[in-house]
Amino acid sequence: MTIGSQVKGCFSSLKSAEATLSLLANKTQNQQAKQVYEEAQTIIDDVKDDLQKQVIYLVKEEPQYKS
Template identity: 45%
Template sequence: MTVGSQVKQCLASLKSIEANLNSLALKTEEKEASQIFHETCLKTRKVIQQMEARVGEIEFEEPQYKGF
């Protein structure tokens, strides 16, 4: 597995984690827990944005990784 595909796989995992955190934030009845899930979801979103930027850099530097 190439570095490019590993980064993209990591990005997909982060997006799944974000979705799960968001779901937990909405479903949890305890206010404090819901708030923690929401805050963690927002932090995960920032990491996702950084990873997406890195994927863009990888695809620019190595065009063969584009679209995988």
């Protein structure tokens, strides 16, 4: 497995975790829990943005990392 494919896999996992947190936030009646889920979503979104930039870099600058 190449570095590029590992980074892309991590990105996909984060998207899945973000979707799960969104579902939990929408289903919970507990406002404190909802806030925690939404804060976690924000953090994951920031990490996803950074990883997406890394994927673009790897594909453009490091062709050996293409998956």
